[in-house]
Amino acid sequence: MLPPSGDYLSGRVTLTNITKVSSTATLRFDNLECEDEKDYICTFNYVNEFGVIFIDESEPTRILVKAFPSMPDSISCVVTASIRIKKQDNSSANFPNNRNNIALSTNRNSRSSLLTDTVNLTPLLTTEKSVPSFRERDTVQFTCTGNIGKPPGRFVWEIILQQRETIVYSNETTMVVDQIPDICSYRGTSNLTVQITADHFKAKVRCFEESQADVLGMFVETEPLNISYPVRHIDITKQPNKAQYDQKTTTINLSCKGDGNPEPTYKWFRQEYTRSILSSTNLYIIEDVVKNNSDVYICVVYNTIDDIEYNANYSVEIYIVDELWSSKESDSLQISAEYAALVISVICVVVITMIWFGVRKHHCKRGKGKISSLKDASVIYAEVNEHTKLKYRLKNNQANSLNPEHADVKHDLMEDANEVSGDPRFKYNMITGKLEVYSNV
Numbered sequence: 001m002l003p004p005s006g007d008y009l010s011g012r013v014t015l016t017n018i019t020k021v022s023s024t025a026t027l028r029f030d031n032l033e034c035e036d037e038k039d040y041i042c043t044f045n046y047v048n049e050f051g052v053i054f055i056d057e058s059e060p061t062r063i064l065v066k067a068f069p070s071m072p073d074s075i076s077c078v079v080t081a082s083i084r085i086k087k088q089d090n091s092s093a094n095f096p097n098n099r100n101n102i103a104l105s106t107n108r109n110s111r112s113s114l115l116t117d118t119v120n121l122t123p124l125l126t127t128e129k130s131v132p133s134f135r136e137r138d139t140v141q142f143t144c145t146g147n148i149g150k151p152p153g154r155f156v157w158e159i160i161l162q163q164r165e166t167i168v169y170s171n172e173t174t175m176v177v178d179q180i181p182d183i184c185s186y187r188g189t190s191n192l193t194v195q196i197t198a199d200h201f202k203a204k205v206r207c208f209e210e211s212q213a214d215v216l217g218m219f220v221e222t223e224p225l226n227i228s229y230p231v232r233h234i235d236i237t238k239q240p241n242k243a244q245y246d247q248k249t250t251t252i253n254l255s256c257k258g259d260g261n262p263e264p265t266y267k268w269f270r271q272e273y274t275r276s277i278l279s280s281t282n283l284y285i286i287e288d289v290v291k292n293n294s295d296v297y298i299c300v301v302y303n304t305i306d307d308i309e310y311n312a313n314y315s316v317e318i319y320i321v322d323e324l325w326s327s328k329e330s331d332s333l334q335i336s337a338e339y340a341a342l343v344i345s346v347i348c349v350v351v352i353t354m355i356w357f358g359v360r361k362h363h364c365k366r367g368k369g370k371i372s373s374l375k376d377a378s379v380i381y382a383e384v385n386e387h388t389k390l391k392y393r394l395k396n397n398q399a400n401s402l403n404p405e406h407a408d409v410k411h412d413l414m415e416d417a418n419e420v421s422g423d424p425r426f427k428y429n430m431i432t433g434k435l436e437v438y439s440n441v
Helices: 004-009 327-362 374-400 404-422
Strands: 013-016 026-029 043-047 053-057 074-089 100-104 110-117 133-135 139-149 155-160 166-169 174-180 185-195 204-209 226-239 252-261 265-270 283-286 295-305 308-318 426-429 434-437
Touching (some): 074 133, 074 204, 139 155, 139 174, 139 204, 155 185, 185 204, 226 295, 252 265, 252 295
Parallel strands (some): 133 226
Antiparallel strands (some): 074 110, 074 139, 100 308, 139 185, 155 166, 155 204, 226 252, 265 295, 295 308, 426 434
16 A cells, blocks of 8 residues: 555556465556656565564665657757958059969958957757858857757767768767656757858758667758858869960860859959950850960959958960971981980990000000901900990890881991901001001011
């Protein structure tokens, strides 16, 4: 039976007493409520063998009522600090002429300066299909609120970038706001503070309770973020892509691409005529491919944020000639160069060999002004022969790669080399540059 203090359990529990076949009394909760989280004691009476009545009780047993977390209610956000651009009067204006330049435009007669301004805004409930919009370098605080269960859990944050890369924030503090009596749970809240960059463009901010990470659909996330940022990362492509062009090229297409939000606009200029706009789109086509149109072509990219115009520029050099060298002429020049290198190498070998002969002759005994025998002459000319053949072996692969019309040159050179060493009666005269008969007097 329940004591008076347990009347609140009436109708929600079932009691069983001791029987002849069971010595266990039970208390079963048919409808557990939050207030049932207490310590419980069983009190029992018994009569001993002497007829004395005793009252005893059990150790206390505590019931813990747990509750599962659910999907968070919402994500709200507020800009806590913002970098604002302040316009001031200024009549000067300069055309951006660097190869890759990013600047504030001054064509609105304004001068810009950076001011840090803390802005307090009404929280925006971004889970109501509204698109949160921020500027680059804003400081934004996101707040996630919802049922975190019992015992209290904690929220985990994720930022899913446009490139599908996910940044996880699992160390942000989750605070208990209040209890949810009907479900014996707690409501919690967590804040995530982010410095906004261009990388957050079209990113989603997601929040979920930690224990529900693997449960499908148990998260809440924002719509893709709309981030305003000035133009940057300018690139130019040319088609056809060549170092030089000639008049045989029909057109040259120049395409410019810049990154920025809002979507950029484009203007094309020539470096020699910067006051004349060639095109107001990202594409410019050089239709008259002549030498006079060789120049540096500049693409300037613009976008406007809070009535301030930003611009960035990039350039490409186009070189147009009257006529490009044909591949056949280039091959002919290459063959001529290789042939000249071969001839010069042969001359160098002959000169070095004759200098060596002169040094050797200088060390010979006086009065021995001629070769004493055909045997000595054979030794000398054999050395010349070996040097000559070595040189031709080194040049053999290069000679074979020449045009077939030069085959006769190679053949004549080889015959001359054999002639130098083939007959010991001949001697090379360094003064006349000819082979002369050398008799053994």
